[in-house]
Amino acid sequence: MNENYVLERLNTLLNIPSPTGNTEKAIEFVEMEFQKLGIPTRKNNKGALIATIKGQNQERETTLSAHVDTLGGMVKEIKSNGRLKITQLGGYVWSTIEGEHVVIETIEEKQYTGTALTTKASSHVHGSEADELKRNMDNMEIRIDERVNSKEDVLSLGINVGDFVYFDPRTTITPSGFIKSRHLDDKAGVVAILAMAKYLVENNITPNYTTNFFISNFEEVGHGASASIPEKTFEFIAVDMAAPGEGQTSDEFSVTICAKDSSGPYDYELRKRLINLAKDQGLNYKIDIYPYYGSDGSAALRAGNDIKVGLIGPGVDASHSFERTHIEAIENTVQLGILYLTK
Numbered sequence: 454m455n456e457n458y459v460l461e462r463l464n465t466l467l468n469i470p471s472p473t474g475n476t477e478k479a480i481e482f483v484e485m486e487f488q489k490l491g492i493p494t495r496k497n498n499k500g501a502l503i504a505t506i507k508g509q510n511q512e513r514e515t516t517l518s519a520h521v522d523t524l525g526g527m528v529k530e531i532k533s534n535g536r537l538k539i540t541q542l543g544g545y546v547w548s549t550i551e552g553e554h555v556v557i558e559t560i561e562e563k564q565y566t567g568t569a570l571t572t573k574a575s576s577h578v579h580g581s582e583a584d585e586l587k588r589n590m591d592n593m594e595i596r597i598d599e600r601v602n603s604k605e606d607v608l609s610l611g612i613n614v615g616d617f618v619y620f621d622p623r624t625t626i627t628p629s630g631f632i633k634s635r636h637l638d639d640k641a642g643v644v645a646i647l648a649m650a651k652y653l654v655e656n657n658i659t660p661n662y663t664t665n666f667f668i669s670n671f672e673e674v675g676h677g678a679s680a681s682i683p684e685k686t687f688e689f690i691a692v693d694m695a696a697p698g699e700g701q702t703s704d705e706f707s708v709t710i711c712a713k714d715s716s717g718p719y720d721y722e723l724r725k726r727l728i729n730l731a732k733d734q735g736l737n738y739k740i741d742i743y744p745y746y747g748s749d750g751s752a753a754l755r756a757g758n759d760i761k762v763g764l765i766g767p768g769v770d771a772s773h774s775f776e777r778t779h780i781e782a783i784e785n786t787v788q789l790g791i792l793y794l795t796k
């Protein structure tokens with residue numbers, strides 16, 4: 454795996470805002486990357502990207518997915534004090550955006566910066582209430598970096614209900630190989646898929662079966678890969694983050710092969726095959742269960758596709774919060790993906 458390729462692409466992609474419902478620019482970036490590799494792509498009506506490499510067997514196909522859509526916010530209400538109330542895009546704990554720098558993008562694509570704060574942020578003004586206030590939708594607001602004191606002031610900026618709010622990803626790559634950033638879920642998976650494709654192309658390797666790379670754009674709201682799974686797909690691997698933490702086996706250095714999540718167990722035979730590939734090649738791998746989790750694999754199954762589904766991915770610490778992974782976890786994921794496609 455080309456480490457620089459992965460880190461550069463990941464850094465760029467993490468900094469292209471793509472909350473669920475507004476993913477076009479991120480999809481465009483990934484599309485360009487596939488095109489640079491000479492891999493043809495197409496889009497479905499709802500904006501997901503499908504890139505296809507012909508296999509030795511062209512009668513049956515495998516599909517690997519990762520999602521570019523991320524968490525975010527949307528203006529729910531313009532308050533009379535000139536602050537914004539937001540609704541969540543995707544599921545997260547409100548305290549994880551407290552203090553975050555944001556960008557509000559209007560429908561005319563004008564951008565304003567701001568900060569996510571509680572409604573009682575100043576300890577000099579609110580004393581212990583600032584600490585005790587429950588972090589929820591009603592108690593959080595966006596302070597816009599403009600001279601606004603009323604709803605009319607905000608409207609005159611062109612900001613309206615329905616405008617997207619992007620959180621600063623704060624992407625930092627440390628000398629020790631850690632990648633700290635929001636939205637590693639699942640941009641780390643998207644870049645892992647690009648790295649798999651690049652490896653196949655540059656080494657003139659034809660995968661066993663025609664292979665579709667499916668970049669979905671509505672995973673965080675549950676219906677990402679529910680449509681347009683290429684018809685001949687018999688096996689589907691979702692490449693999405695693993696969840697390390699208390700009681701979990703996953704870590705930030707390994708690829709995790711998921712046995713079960715909230716949607717139920719993944720295909721047993723496929724899981725065994727993935728484990729054997731990882732074991733035989735000496736990859737760092739874990740087997741884990743995610744208690745509160747669903748994937749594009751679950752979405753594809755629920756949509757009625759008759760496919761075997763597996764789930765692999767790099768461990769991302771503090772997921773949907775202040776996320777972090779290590780380059781080694783992405784590397785192990787890329788290697789397992791390539792083994793799966795070629796062995």
Ligand SMILES: [Zn+2]
Binds near residue numbers: 520638639672693
């Ligand atoms: Zn995800």
